[in-house]
Amino acid sequence: MDFLPFTRPTLDEATIADVAAVLRSGWITSGPKVQAFEAQLSEMMAGRPVRALNSGTGALEIALRLIDIQPGDEVITTPLSWVATANVIVLAGARPVFVDIDPVTRNIDLNLIEAAITPRTRAIIPVDLAGLPVDRDRLYAIANAHQLRVIEDAAQSFGASWQGKPIGSFGDLVAFSFHANKNLTTGEGGCIVLPDASQIALCDKLRLQGVVRHPDGGMEVDVAGGKYNLTDIAAAIGLGQLRHIEEFTLHRRALAWHYFDFFNTELGCELPPENFDDSNWHMFQIVLPLDKMTISRGEFIARMKALGIGVGVHYPPIHLFALYRGLGFTDGQFPHAERVGAGIVSLPLFPGMDEDDVERVCAAVSEVMRGALA
Ligand SMILES: *Cc1c(COP(=O)(O)O)cnc(C)c1O
Numbered sequence: 001m002d003f004l005p006f007t008r009p010t011l012d013e014a015t016i017a018d019v020a021a022v023l024r025s026g027w028i029t030s031g032p033k034v035q036a037f038e039a040q041l042s043e044m045m046a047g048r049p050v051r052a053l054n055s056g057t058g059a060l061e062i063a064l065r066l067i068d069i070q071p072g073d074e075v076i077t078t079p080l081s082w083v084a085t086a087n088v089i090v091l092a093g094a095r096p097v098f099v100d101i102d103p104v105t106r107n108i109d110l111n112l113i114e115a116a117i118t119p120r121t122r123a124i125i126p127v128d129l130a131g132l133p134v135d136r137d138r139l140y141a142i143a144n145a146h147q148l149r150v151i152e153d154a155a156q157s158f159g160a161s162w163q164g165k166p167i168g169s170f171g172d173l174v175a176f177s178f179h180a181n182k183n184l185t186t187g188e189g190g191c192i193v194l195p196d197a198s199q200i201a202l203c204d205k206l207r208l209q210g211v212v213r214h215p216d217g218g219m220e221v222d223v224a225g226g227k228y229n230l231t232d233i234a235a236a237i238g239l240g241q242l243r244h245i246e247e248f249t250l251h252r253r254a255l256a257w258h259y260f261d262f263f264n265t266e267l268g269c270e271l272p273p274e275n276f277d278d279s280n281w282h283m284f285q286i287v288l289p290l291d292k293m294t295i296s297r298g299e300f301i302a303r304m305k306a307l308g309i310g311v312g313v314h315y316p317p318i319h320l321f322a323l324y325r326g327l328g329f330t331d332g333q334f335p336h337a338e339r340v341g342a343g344i345v346s347l348p349l350f351p352g353m354d355e356d357d358v359e360r361v362c363a364a365v366s367e368v369m370r371g372a373l374a
Contacts, residue, residue, distance in 0.1 A: 004357055005310040007181050007283075007350045010248065015240025022236045033235035040242050041191055046169035049194040051203050052235060056155040056177025056190035058228040060088040060125070062206045063151040063173040063192060066199050067123055069094050076116050077125040077153075078108040079317045079337040085127055085153050086318045090327070097121070098319050100334040105273055106130070106285070106344075109336070110138045114146070123149040128157035128167065130314075130346075131183065131282030132275055136162040136171060143172070151175060158184045159249040160280035168193045178234075183248060183282050184241045186234035248351045252281035258355045259284050259347070262362040267369040268292055270343075283314060284349040286365075287340055295372045297343060303371075307364040312346035 022028060034052050041050040053059050069075065071093035077085055079098040089096040099116050102109040106129050113124065124143055126134040134152075143150045154160075155177035157167045168174045176182075178189035194203060202223070205212060210225035230238075241248075253276060260274055268289035288297055295303070297313070304311045317337045319329035331338065347361050 001308050001360075003308050003310065004348050004353070004360065006312040006346050006348045008352055009180055009185050010244070010351045011237070012240065012244070015237055018236040018240055019233055022232050028233050029231050030229045031232045033232035033239065034230050037230075037235040037238045037242075038191070040239065044166055044169070045193050046166075048169065049197055049200050051192050051194070051207060052230040052238070053190045053192060053207065053228045054230050054234070055188055055228075056175055056179060057084045057088060058226070059175035059177070059190045059192040060084065060151060060153060061091070061226070062203060062228060063175055064088060064092045064094070065206050066173065066203060067149045067151070069122060072120060073122040074118060074120045075123045075125055076113060076121060078127050078129075079319045079334045080106060080129060080315060080341055081127040081153065081318060082155070082315055083318050083321065085125060086324070089125070090323070094122070096324075096327075098329070098334055098337075101337045101340060103336040103340060105132055106340055107132060107134045110135060110142065113142050117146050117148070121146070121148060123151055125151045125153050127153040127155070128160060130272060130285050131157045131160050131280035132273065133157055133160050133162045133167055133278045140171065149173070155179075155182065155190070156282040157280055158182065159245055161278050163278075171195070178238060183252070183280050184238065184245050186230065186238040186241070189230050189234045189238065249280050251351045252349060255349055255353055255355070255358055256281040256284055258358040259362065262359050264362065264366045267366065268373070269365070269369070281349060283312075283346045285314065285344050285346050288343040288345060290343045292374055293372045294374050297345065300368055300372065301345065303368040304364055307367065309361055309364050310348060313344065314346050315341060317341035
């Protein structure tokens with residue numbers, strides 16, 4: 001049987017033809033495809049301004065510049081995320097302040113945020129891990145009460161919603177990623193959604209070297225922008241993905257449903273919350289009962305691989321990486337993130353799978369666990 005990876009992008013022939021057409025067109029960097037991609041994204045986001053970028057990390061970096069984060073400022077975030085979420089804070093010269101996760105949702109524990117706020121706190125960066133949205137009502141109630149900005153790291157939650165409203169269509173600044181493994185991909189890419197039109201001009205400058213072009217052919221630079229623009233090659237992929245995003249999300253949801261039907265709950269693994277309203281099912285993650293197992297997570301992954309199934313790890317807790325230990329973080333500070341981060345694995349879930357694949361994964365987990373429980 002074919003190897004089943006934990007994820008794989010779904011790209012149709014029409015998209016491949018559109019990319020070829022861009023390559024033949026004579027214009028391959030930012031141009032009409034980027035504009036069309038942004039217009040469609042903006043339409044999905046209730047008409048809010050959207051700027052396409054070359055990564056989700058870049059979207060977070062630009063967001064931090066738009067809210068004028070300064071050295072010494074503190075930014076509250078979760079320790080259980082892709083390290084980009086915290087690296088951008090460090091790179092901006094600010095201090096990441098981690099708040100432990102809720103072990104059920106695996107997202108930042110909103111009950112713990114207020115205790116972490118100090119006079120230096122400027123912003124919160126929540127992460128919708130695996131596409132499960134953080135409670136936006138409570139999040140914005142806390143942010144508004146303390147006059148904090150919010151940069152939603154929605155890298156994993158494109159196509160997810162909160163109480164019927166698409167993530168990105170409301171709230172403060174929102175950053176999406178279109179990395180190859182995300183629910184909507186451009187190979188590499190991302191976008192930022194702005195809350196209103198007031199900072200479009202600054203965002204455009206930050207995206208490309210601070211340049212403002214004048215109609216007479218001249219230009220001016222009054223801010224040090226970066227290099228964050230998306231190519232038309234990538235935007236053509238994104239436009240092809242947008243034609244299918246609703247069906248992708250529905251298919252992911254159906255596969256997740258099937259996991260709940262077929263997963264043997266007697267193995268002691270923790271399943272994700274059964275959220276079929278808001279989540280885009282970016283990942284299907286289980287937490288292994290390591291304390292009851294005779295093999296490590298690494299050995300579990302190796303045995304799954306031997307059965308033809310790819311398993312991912314998303315993610316080790318950020319505060320225990322050497323860079324963050326160097327900033328003073330240590331073991332035991334965020335016990336839920338540490339336990340979940342040690343035992344979490346991502347099982348295959350992508351639109352190209354069918355229900356038989358889900359059953360095959362469940363059978364393989366059962367087989368590996370039967371030989372691994374003490
Ligand atoms: C993917 C991801 C990012 C970064 O996106 P890139 O496009 O890879 O730069 C940031 N945060 C989270 C939670 C992610 O999953």
